[in-house]
Amino acid sequence: MTSRTIVERTSDRELVATRTVAAPPPLVFEAWTKPDLVMRWWAPRSFGLTFLSCEIDARTGGSYRFVFGHPASDQPMAFFGRYLEVSPPSRLVWTNEEAADGAVTTVTFEEMDGRTRVIVHDLYPSKDALDDAIASGSTGAWPEQFEALDDLLLPRA
Secondary structure (H helix, E strand, O other): OOOOOEEEEOOOOEEEEEEEEOOOHHHHHHHHHOHHHHOOOOOOHHHOOEEEEEEEOOOOOOEEEEEEEOOOOOOOEEEEEEEEEEEOOOEEEEEOOOOOOOOEEEEEEEEEOOEEEEEEEEEOOOHHHHHHHHHHOHHHHHHHHHHHHHHHHOOOO
């Protein structure tokens, strides 16, 4: 089966993931900003991650902190940053501050006849930073994450 998620490098510093989900923008936006919902889809199962905690203050100037456990590590892994822009239900922009070369992520939610086209733009500070992220495999999670988002928004009988 072919993924309905398109992930492409659009420049030396930018990676873009696109997917249309069968839910309206307000519901999709909520799935990206409510901790109890994010914890149900964000962590790709194939990575072996377990969500330990999820804090989200989804407002311009607010912050987020995701903490994961992994069987290969004694220490939890934290991912955190600040929201630079929160415009419900159409746009989120946040920093990724767990590393000095973290990307700035912009997500847009576009209405399409009751569905939502989600576009994720990760802008890295340098070509090397994006090259390193791709080499680590961390940028390859989007297709699996979007499948889990679909499952959350449209539970199957």
